[in-house]
Structures are given as structure tokens and as C-alpha cells.
Amino acid sequence: MAHLPAQITDWFSTRGWSIHPHQYAMLDRAQDPATLLIAPTGSGKTMAGFLPTLAELAEGTHEGLHTLYVSPLKALAADIKRNLRAPVEDIDLPIRIEDRTGDTTSTQKKRQRADPPHILLTTPESLALLTSYEDAPRMFAGLQRVVVDEIHALAESKRGDQLMLALARLQTFCPGLRRVGLSATVEDPQAIARFLACHPDPCNIVLADPGPDPDIAMLETEETPPWAGGGAAYAIPAVMEQIKAHKTTLIFHNTRAQAEIFFHNLWLANENALPIGIHHGSLDRQQRERVEAAMVRGDLRAIVCTGSLDLGIDWGDVDLVIQIGAPKNVKRLVQRIGRANHQYNAPSKALLVPANRFEVVECVAALEAVKAHALDGDPRGDGPRDVLCQHILVAAAAGPFVADDLYAEMSSAGPYAGLSRDAFDACLDFCATGGYALRAYDRWQRLMQRPDGSWQLRDPRAAARIRMNMGTIQDTDTLKVRLKRNRGGKPLGEVEEAFAASLTPGDTFLIGGQIVRYEGLREMTVEVSRNAAKKPKIATFSGTKFATSTQLSNRILDMFAQVTWPQLPRHTAEWLALQRHVSTLPERGRLLIESFPHDGREHACIYGFSGRNAQQTLGLLVTKRMEELGLHPLGFVATDYATLIWGLDPLTEPAPLFQIDALRDGLDTWLAGNAVMKRTFRGCATIAGLIERNTPSARKSGRQATFSSDILYDTLLKYDPDHLLMKITRDEAMRGLVDFGRIEEMIARVGTRIDLRRLERVSPLAAPLLLEVGKVPVKGSAEEKLLQEESTRLMEASGLAQVSER
Structure with a gap:
């Protein structure tokens, strides 16, 4: 066990704190090659990760960098620096602590490379950049430990793959480097341990006492949730009462758009002028920092x-x-719950607010999952090859390398432990020549072999361009939003380029919780003025949509199988009972399809429960199959649990629509020339270094980058469809944007067990999807009134009028 100096134990004692068992356990394992600590929020897990470092540095004999701390957020690194400096300054330990992120000045960065602190707090991107310099071995020469915070969040994205490759590089510099991973929410500890480990060395797991279960419930409101929609405006009065009754409340939303709309409505209801803020990734950095x-x-x-x-x-x-709206993912919900009562052995308190009637069911399923300690998550696949290509270029920027050594280094990283030599060589060839169709162009001839067989940059000046384009976070083509002034007014945040292109002068929209009027576009900046309107003409820019996890979908289906639903509010239980009476409820292992006429069109509702992306893709593929079979589909809409298709002909024989080979062929054809595929290609090509977003002279706009990537995509599709980047793009699209794997899983699960129910009218469960359709063309001040009228009409048509009044 690492010795903990008396001055550190005395510091704990003076504050009335005791060292927790999991913190002692981390001291015991201080010399292990890799350790993963899973401990609840507020349990001092960050201090547990740093205690061995403080103990070793307290002796005052170590020179240079000792411990590297990596977190997914710049704000988290700044928060840790503030909290870590307290004991260091109180005890008067001879330890320098600094952070290095995108906000660090160039002067500080240069000094840190020459004279690094004892503890450096950084992000994956900044670390990868540090490894790209020739002097990296000297800077990291004395490094003893790396602490990776919130490792579960990093493991879910390419940022984590980039980080593990950077750690593999550090392990080459410092063979005795020890790794520590910290997390509060891990559904598969062994998988995260393999991700963190330097293979073939193992990674030990320390499990802390999970503490008390959270105090979590559904918010009770006087008004019942609507049948469709995601704003939860009905709950504003009840939420305001909760704010008044607590010190500080975090109100989470799944999208930036919903957050903006809810904040606006909440502020209108804030009669006591309580101080309320808004925080999301599209806001101006200074505004976020002020809120923090x-x-x-x-x-x-x-x-x-x-x-x-x-x-x-x-x-x-x-x-x-x-949590406003269904959480979609149990692990994300648990992570958010942990933000309340951030202390050891104190239960976190949380309330769920379903935005609509179906989300009541999903929220109850999520509550049951949290109480059962059942986290969800998809298994990790192999490390993506576009990140691998970028790392090869990063290695080249640092100096010549031997392919055998680099392959051994990369395959020691957890995400790439299964990397074959052929796959590595294909990535190396791409980095060197651009691949078969592009090797005739000098701009993609980036690496060359030296007489001794090692590899180096063909042009040493390319190192600067590689560093300028490093990273795996892909821009969403955003434009700055500023108040209109002669010389540029106050920055408000960012909006997507596509959204800005749709605006005309006079349009009003929400950003930062205030309504602004679009005045024009000047020098790639959206200029706006403040507007006193009570409601924006356009709600806001778009935001990320999460898909309901497989575990939550299965829990909902299990709930449907119950005879009665005592855990559900009366109005929702009666809604499901009416669905069972009018039609039937979807079941696990079977696929329910309802067919019914409505408004002179034939409708088919497919209850796949596969998540929004997969249900959207299913709509595209099934309508294509319907056209091939002589049916006449006109359109579709998808939610997390169903796809509604309308057309001219009734569906009478569904089995041919769900032949997996035909669906796969249809997907390949659709993907080849689709904007989804081109957008995915652009992201992968940018990460892999084929496309540069930043150049020494200027940064390309999103439109310029899209234009150049589209030309490349069309060229490769025509002349080299098996190009490495095309394969990477297809894998990425299949896994993420179209989620075809969940469609395959659904079809394999149901087989031929497809139940087609022909109904005389819309069913209770399908009615909300018709409301989704009805919302699209309804704009302006009459939107809510027209939507309410449409809702009432549909409820009456499906026999739901009496239920909707309860």
C-alpha cells in the first residue's frame, strides 16, 4: 500500500472527513498497471484517483510531469483544478497544478512543453496534440500516472479511441506508466476495463459502496400530458413550484431546441423573478462561463x-x-440524477416529467430500471479506422517511425487490441498515398519510406497542417449569432448553417432564452436584433435526438404484457386498456402492424420499438419495398416505437416487406447516393486527414468543406467504391445514423411472427403518430389551437375522447 503522509491524513481530520474504503483501495493498487474505479457521484472518486499522486509528490523529489488528468470537458478540468488546489495549498505541498485546454494561451502552452507542471489537467484533443511534437518524449519523460475521469463517456465516442491511442504513445515513452479510470455509471465494467488496459496487461476493477438508492419519482401535475409533442409546457406550473421549494434545480432536456423553448416558457411563468439560467453547447462560451x-x-x-x-x-x-421528456437511456438518466446532492451516502433527488402520454410509460419503465440498478448500453465495437489513420499522421508529425513498432503500439490500445496487420497496413497505405483512386494526386502523397524502411512525412511542413486538423469532434457547420451593431455586437451563440440558410429577414427565433429577429448574414455571422414578441415565429435551431435504448424498449413491451397497470396513472392505464380492446398491444418476439383508413388515405403502423433512427430507416426501406411491390406509399413518420406509413393502397400481405436481404439491398442502393452517406463520409474523411477544415490561411466554411467532400465521395463511388474511406463510411452509417443493426435484430427476433390487424379507424397507440404528421404543416400563432383541434378530432375518432378528459 502506498504510504499516505501524515500532513495529508491530518488535512482530512481537520475537516472532519475520513478516508473512504475505496480511496484506501486505490492507494493499495497504486502500483498496478491499470485500475478502474467505479464509485457513485459525490463519493470522492476524483480524490481517490489523485491520492497516490499526492502521496508520491509530497516528498518533493519528483521533477517534471508526474500525473496527467484527462476529462471530456474543459469545464470539468477547470473544476478539478480548483478542487485539487485546495488541499495542495492548505497543506503547502510542493506541487504545481495547471490545465491545458483550447482556452489556454499559446504562451502558457509553450512554457508547459518546456517546463511542465507536476500535474497537468487536459482533454483528449490537447493530449493528442502534445504527442505530435518532436519534443514529446522529453516532456513526458517522468510521467508516472494518467487519470481518466468520466471514462464511460469517453468510451462511447471516437474521442475515447483517440485518447487510448495517445496513451499507447505515452506508454512507449514511459513503459512503467500506470493508468486509472474513474466513473460513476458503467453498465459493463469488464468492457471498460479492457478499453482502459494496455494490452496484454490486465486492468483491475475497484467497486465502491454504491450508497443509497436515489429518491426518484414522476412529477405530479394537475394537467395531464398531451397525446403528442415534446415541450412539456403543461408541467410549467408544477416545475416552478419545485424550483421554489429547493435551493438549486437542474432541469435537463434531450435537445437544445427543447431546452430553449422550455426556458422561454418557464421565464414567462416566473412571476417572482427567480434567478434562472440556461446552459447548452450552442451558447456563447462567455455566457456559459457566466452561468457556471x-x-x-x-x-x-x-x-x-x-x-x-x-x-x-x-x-x-x-x-x-x-428530467423533461423520457430519458431514452437509463445510464444517462443515472448520470444526470447524480448531479443532485453531490455528496457521499446522500440520496440524489430527481423527478421525471413525461412530455406526452406515451412517455409516461417510458418514464415508468426508466424508474423501474433505475431501482433495479439495470444500466443499458451497446457493446463496444472495434476501434474506428478513421481515428487510426489520424493517429498514424500524428505519429509522423512527431518524427520518423517504424511500421512494426507503430503497429505494436496501436494494437496495445484497448479499442484496437484486435487490430489485424492487414487492416493497419491498409490505413498506412491510405495515409501514404490516399489510396488507389487518389495516389496520382500530390496533395495526398503524405508519407514516404526512407532507405532504412522507416516512414516519415514527405513534406516536413505538413506537420503543422496535421496539428491544425487533429481531433474527432465534428463541427455541425455552425455560424456565430451576434446582435447587430456597426462593428459587431454581443455574441449570443451559434446556430446550424442549414438553419441560418432557411431564415429570411424578419423571422424570429429563440437563442439563449431570448427571442431575436433575423436581420441578415454578414461575413458568416448571423446578425439579429432583440424582439419583444411573446412567441417566436420559428421555435429554434435543431438539436440532437436520442434514441430509446433496447433495454427501455424491452421494459415497455414487458409492461404491455401485464394484465393491468397499477404503476401507471389512471389516464395512461385506460389508454393502454382501450388499445388492447380496439386492437392489441405490441409483444416481445412478435411484430404488430395495424392497417386502417384515415382522411381518404390508407395507413399502416409498424410497431418495431427499435429507436428513432432505426424506425426512420425502416420507413425509408419499407416504402421503397412497397413501391417495388406495386403499392403506392405517399409518406411516413417515425418515433422511437413505431413507423406510420400512408398511401393509396391498403396493406394486406406484410411478410414480403420484411425480407432482410431485400431490405439490405435497398439500404445499399439508398445509401450510395444519399445525403446521409455523404455527410458521414465528410466526417470520416476529415478525421482521417483526407479533407482539411483548417489551413494556415483560413478556415473553410461548412459549405466549402461539404462541396469538396461531395466531389471526393462521388469520385470514389464511381472509380474506387472499395476505397478504405468508403468502407469506413459505410460501417459508420450502418452503426450510427441509420442504426440498421437494430432493424436486423428486430427481424431476427420476430421471424415470421408478424401480426397484421385491419382496423376500421386509427388505434389509440397510433393516434399520436398522426398528430406528429399533423404538426408539420401547421405554423404561426394558430399552431397550438389547430393542433388541439386535430388532437380532439383524432381522439374522438379512435374512441379516446373520454380517456383524454381524465
């Missing part, structure tokens, strides 16, 4: 937010978390 600073001071009573506050920043005064 106000949080630290305890000045805010509530913060409407998105995933930007998911991770472990320590907001001590938060005593309530409210």
Missing part, C-alpha cells in the same frame, strides 16, 4: 440545460434534478 460561475456562487435557483451539464462538475447546492 453563478452556479459555483450559488446565485441561481434553476438552470435549464442539456448534456452540457451531464458530467461530474461539482455543483454543491443542487438538491433537485428534473
Whole structure:
């Protein structure tokens, strides 16, 4: 066990704190090659990761960098620096602590490379950049330990793959380097341990006492949830009462758009003028920092937010978390719940607010999953090859390398432990020549072999361009939004380029919780003025949509199989009972399809329960199959649980529509020339280094980058369809954007067990999808009134009028 100096134990004692068992366990394992600590939020897991470092540095004999701390968020690194400096300064330990992120000045960065601190706090992108310099071996020469915080969040994205490749590089510099991973929410500890390990060395797992179960329930409201929609405006009065009754409340949303709309409505209802803020990734950095600073001071009573506050920043005064809308994912919900009562052995308090009637069912399923400690998550696949290509270029920027050595280094990283030599060589050839169809162009001839067989950059000046384009976070083609002034007014945030292109002068929209009027576009900046309207003409820019996890979908289907539903509110239980009476409820292992006429069109509702992306893809593929079979589909709409298709002909024989080979062929044809595939190609090609977003002279706009990537995509599709980047793009699209794997899983699960129910009218479960359709053409001030009229009409048509009044 690592010795803990008396001055550190005395510091704990003076504060009335005791060292927890899991913190002692991390001291015991201080010399292990890799250790994963899973401990609840507020249990001191970050201190547990740093205790061995503080113990070793307290001796005052170590020179240079000792411990590297890596987190997914710049704000989290700054928060840890603030919290870590307290004991260091109180005890007067001879330890320098600094952070290095995109916000660090160039002067500080240069000094850190020449004279690194004892503890450096950084992000995956900044670390990868540091490894690309020739002097990296000297900077990291004395490195003893790496602490990776919120490792579960990094493991879910390419940022984690990039980080593990960077750690493999550090392990080459420092063979005795020890790795520590910290997380509160891990559904598969062994998988995360393999991700963190330097193969073939093992990674040990330390499990802390999970503490008390969270105090979590559904918010009770006087008004019942609507049949469709995602704003949860009906719950505003009840949410405001909860804000008044607590110190600080975090109100989480699944999209930035929903957060903006809810914040606006909440502010209109804020008769007592309570201090309420909004925080999400599209807001201007200074505005986010002001909100964070106000949080630290305890000045805010509530913060409407998105995933930007998911991770472990320590907001001590938060005593309530409210999740607006179904959480879609149990692990994400648990992570958000942990933001309340951020202390050991204190139960977190959270309330769920379903946005519509179906989400009531999903919220109850999520509550049951949390109580059962059943986290969800998809198994990790192999490390993506576009990140591998980028790392090869990063290695080349640092100096010549031997292919055998680089392959051994990369295959020691957890995500790439199964990397074959052929796959590595294909990536190396791509980095060197651009691949078969592009090797005739000098701009993609980036690497060359030296007489001794090692590899180096063909042009040493390319190292700077490689560094300028490093990273795996892909821009969403955003434009800055500023108040219109002669010389450029106050920055408000960013909107997607596609959204800006749709605006005309006079349009009003929400950003930062305020309504603004679009004045024009100048020098790639959206200029706006403040507007006193009570409702924006256009709600807001688009935002990320999460898909309901497989586990939650299965729990919902299991709930449908119950005879009665005592755990559901009366109005929702009666809704499901009416569905069972009018039609039937979807079952696990079977596929329910309802066919019915409505408004002079034939409709078919397919209950796949496969998540929004997969259901959207299913709509595309099934309508294509319907056309091939002589049916006449006109359109479709998808939710997390169903796809509704309308057309001219009734569906009488569904089996031919779900032949997996035909669907796969249809997907390949559709993907080849589709914008989804081109957008995916652009992202992969940018990460792999084929396309540069940043050049020494200027940064390309999203439109310029799209134009150049589209030309490349069309060229490769025509002349080299088996090009490495085309294969990477297809894998990426299949796994993420179209989620075809869940369609395959659904079809394999149901086989030939397809139940077609022909109904005389819309069923209770299908009615919300018709409301989704009805919302599309309805705009302006009459939107809510028309939507309510449409809702009432549909409810009456399906026999739901009486239920909707309860």
C-alpha cells in the first residue's frame, strides 16, 4: 500500500472527513498497471484517483510531469483544478497544478512543453496534440500516472479511441506508466476495463459502496400530458413550484431546441423573478462561463440545460434534478440524477416529467430500471479506422517511425487490441498515398519510406497542417449569432448553417432564452436584433435526438404484457386498456402492424420499438419495398416505437416487406447516393486527414468543406467504391445514423411472427403518430389551437375522447 503522509491524513481530520474504503483501495493498487474505479457521484472518486499522486509528490523529489488528468470537458478540468488546489495549498505541498485546454494561451502552452507542471489537467484533443511534437518524449519523460475521469463517456465516442491511442504513445515513452479510470455509471465494467488496459496487461476493477438508492419519482401535475409533442409546457406550473421549494434545480432536456423553448416558457411563468439560467453547447462560451460561475456562487435557483451539464462538475447546492421528456437511456438518466446532492451516502433527488402520454410509460419503465440498478448500453465495437489513420499522421508529425513498432503500439490500445496487420497496413497505405483512386494526386502523397524502411512525412511542413486538423469532434457547420451593431455586437451563440440558410429577414427565433429577429448574414455571422414578441415565429435551431435504448424498449413491451397497470396513472392505464380492446398491444418476439383508413388515405403502423433512427430507416426501406411491390406509399413518420406509413393502397400481405436481404439491398442502393452517406463520409474523411477544415490561411466554411467532400465521395463511388474511406463510411452509417443493426435484430427476433390487424379507424397507440404528421404543416400563432383541434378530432375518432378528459 502506498504510504499516505501524515500532513495529508491530518488535512482530512481537520475537516472532519475520513478516508473512504475505496480511496484506501486505490492507494493499495497504486502500483498496478491499470485500475478502474467505479464509485457513485459525490463519493470522492476524483480524490481517490489523485491520492497516490499526492502521496508520491509530497516528498518533493519528483521533477517534471508526474500525473496527467484527462476529462471530456474543459469545464470539468477547470473544476478539478480548483478542487485539487485546495488541499495542495492548505497543506503547502510542493506541487504545481495547471490545465491545458483550447482556452489556454499559446504562451502558457509553450512554457508547459518546456517546463511542465507536476500535474497537468487536459482533454483528449490537447493530449493528442502534445504527442505530435518532436519534443514529446522529453516532456513526458517522468510521467508516472494518467487519470481518466468520466471514462464511460469517453468510451462511447471516437474521442475515447483517440485518447487510448495517445496513451499507447505515452506508454512507449514511459513503459512503467500506470493508468486509472474513474466513473460513476458503467453498465459493463469488464468492457471498460479492457478499453482502459494496455494490452496484454490486465486492468483491475475497484467497486465502491454504491450508497443509497436515489429518491426518484414522476412529477405530479394537475394537467395531464398531451397525446403528442415534446415541450412539456403543461408541467410549467408544477416545475416552478419545485424550483421554489429547493435551493438549486437542474432541469435537463434531450435537445437544445427543447431546452430553449422550455426556458422561454418557464421565464414567462416566473412571476417572482427567480434567478434562472440556461446552459447548452450552442451558447456563447462567455455566457456559459457566466452561468457556471453563478452556479459555483450559488446565485441561481434553476438552470435549464442539456448534456452540457451531464458530467461530474461539482455543483454543491443542487438538491433537485428534473428530467423533461423520457430519458431514452437509463445510464444517462443515472448520470444526470447524480448531479443532485453531490455528496457521499446522500440520496440524489430527481423527478421525471413525461412530455406526452406515451412517455409516461417510458418514464415508468426508466424508474423501474433505475431501482433495479439495470444500466443499458451497446457493446463496444472495434476501434474506428478513421481515428487510426489520424493517429498514424500524428505519429509522423512527431518524427520518423517504424511500421512494426507503430503497429505494436496501436494494437496495445484497448479499442484496437484486435487490430489485424492487414487492416493497419491498409490505413498506412491510405495515409501514404490516399489510396488507389487518389495516389496520382500530390496533395495526398503524405508519407514516404526512407532507405532504412522507416516512414516519415514527405513534406516536413505538413506537420503543422496535421496539428491544425487533429481531433474527432465534428463541427455541425455552425455560424456565430451576434446582435447587430456597426462593428459587431454581443455574441449570443451559434446556430446550424442549414438553419441560418432557411431564415429570411424578419423571422424570429429563440437563442439563449431570448427571442431575436433575423436581420441578415454578414461575413458568416448571423446578425439579429432583440424582439419583444411573446412567441417566436420559428421555435429554434435543431438539436440532437436520442434514441430509446433496447433495454427501455424491452421494459415497455414487458409492461404491455401485464394484465393491468397499477404503476401507471389512471389516464395512461385506460389508454393502454382501450388499445388492447380496439386492437392489441405490441409483444416481445412478435411484430404488430395495424392497417386502417384515415382522411381518404390508407395507413399502416409498424410497431418495431427499435429507436428513432432505426424506425426512420425502416420507413425509408419499407416504402421503397412497397413501391417495388406495386403499392403506392405517399409518406411516413417515425418515433422511437413505431413507423406510420400512408398511401393509396391498403396493406394486406406484410411478410414480403420484411425480407432482410431485400431490405439490405435497398439500404445499399439508398445509401450510395444519399445525403446521409455523404455527410458521414465528410466526417470520416476529415478525421482521417483526407479533407482539411483548417489551413494556415483560413478556415473553410461548412459549405466549402461539404462541396469538396461531395466531389471526393462521388469520385470514389464511381472509380474506387472499395476505397478504405468508403468502407469506413459505410460501417459508420450502418452503426450510427441509420442504426440498421437494430432493424436486423428486430427481424431476427420476430421471424415470421408478424401480426397484421385491419382496423376500421386509427388505434389509440397510433393516434399520436398522426398528430406528429399533423404538426408539420401547421405554423404561426394558430399552431397550438389547430393542433388541439386535430388532437380532439383524432381522439374522438379512435374512441379516446373520454380517456383524454381524465
